[in-house]
Amino acid sequence: MDGAALQNKTQSDTKREAVIRVRHLTNQFGEQVVHDNLDLDVWRGEVLGVVGGSGTGKSVLLRTIVGLNKPKSGSIEVLGVDVLNGPEEERQRIEKSWGVAFQDGALFSSLTVLQNVMAPLREHTGISEKLMAALGGLKISLVGLPQLSCSKFPSELSGGMRKRAALARALSLDPEIVFLDEPTAGLDPIGAAAYDDLIGELQHALGLTVFMVTHDLDSLYAICDRIAVLAEKRVLVEGPIEGMTKVDHPWVQEYFTGPRARAAQQKGQDR
Numbered sequence: 724m725d726g727a728a729l730q731n732k733t734q735s736d737t738k739r740e741a742v743i744r745v746r747h748l749t750n751q752f753g754e755q756v757v758h759d760n761l762d763l764d765v766w767r768g769e770v771l772g773v774v775g776g777s778g779t780g781k782s783v784l785l786r787t788i789v790g791l792n793k794p795k796s797g798s799i800e801v802l803g804v805d806v807l808n809g810p811e812e813e814r815q816r817i818e819k820s821w822g823v824a825f826q827d828g829a830l831f832s833s834l835t836v837l838q839n840v841m842a843p844l845r846e847h848t849g850i851s852e853k854l855m856a857a858l859g860g861l862k863i864s865l866v867g868l869p870q871l872s873c874s875k876f877p878s879e880l881s882g883g884m885r886k887r888a889a890l891a892r893a894l895s896l897d898p899e900i901v902f903l904d905e906p907t908a909g910l911d912p913i914g915a916a917a918y919d920d921l922i923g924e925l926q927h928a929l930g931l932t933v934f935m936v937t938h939d940l941d942s943l944y945a946i947c948d949r950i951a952v953l954a955e956k957r958v959l960v961e962g963p964i965e966g967m968t969k970v971d972h973p974w975v976q977e978y979f980t981g982p983r984a985r986a987a988q989q990k991g992q993d994r
């Protein structure tokens with residue numbers, strides 16, 4: 724089965740709502756074309772794993788969708804709003820519907836964990852300090868951090884705790900969509916599995932749509948509903964992980980049928 728056939732099959736199987744719709748996206752830095760006419764749909768309520776070789780533009784895609792990178796051309800709709808060319812007030816409104824957790828956490832180093840989690844509430848809502856602190860504390864519990872971490876600074880946390888704090892901040896405005904950039908990178912296998920479980924649980928409990936850039940095969944098998952493979956400057960194929968081994972492309976074959984993939988698949992079945 725080729726990429727297009729796999730995509731057609733999964734789309735006709737289920738008529739679902741695209742909460743993110745990327746069309747004809749082109750990103751270029753100087754002479755380097757990173758994306759050329761890239762299309763992608765992200766369905767409501769799914770965990771989409773975005774994979775691809777190093778430098779294929781996974782992070783650039785994430786950054787472009789959330790407005791941190793201006794593309795050369797193309798269109799992006801999030802929850803029906805044109806985030807590239809729509810009215811500014813629509814854009815600002817839609818920004819509150821998503822949260823982003825970057826690879827290194829990107830927390831404010833001079834703020835405590837609680838202050839970090841309260842920051843989006845302070846920016847986007849007019850609620851009282853007391854209510855902000857209560858909601859912030861709730862999000863910190865939700866991601867499995869102890870309450871005593873509220874008063875710690877990011878430098879006083881472990882790498883895994885920093886990732887959870889970043890997730891709590893991403894959840895602070897009760898978003899519909901969460902973007903995660905390599906969330907398990909740098910975690911030990913037990914920490915990474917615990918983080919995957921947390922994402923899976925939160926996605927299920929809160930009905931989140933998750934856009935996750937990852938290299939982690941364990942995460943793909945454990946929690947992703949669908950995979951989008953970036954190669955050749957576009958989404959080469961998208962669909963459930965089971966179909967990936969049948970895609971006739973050297974990188975996809977090597978990635979999804981190599982020994983690491985087989986081990987991850989086995990682990991996924993054992994969970």
Ligand SMILES: Nc1ncnc2c1ncn2[C@@H]1O[C@H](COP(=O)(O)OP(=O)(O)OP(=O)(O)O)[C@@H](O)[C@H]1O
Nearest residue numbers: 752755757775776777778779780781782783784938
């Ligand atoms: N602001 C920028 N200016 C110039 N080039 C950039 C910029 N941002 C990204 N690039 C280039 O775009 C390409 C894609 O980068 P990106 O970080 O999206 O890759 P990636 O697929 O996430 O890679 P990795 O898996 O290694 O993290 C790289 O060649 C990178 O150097």
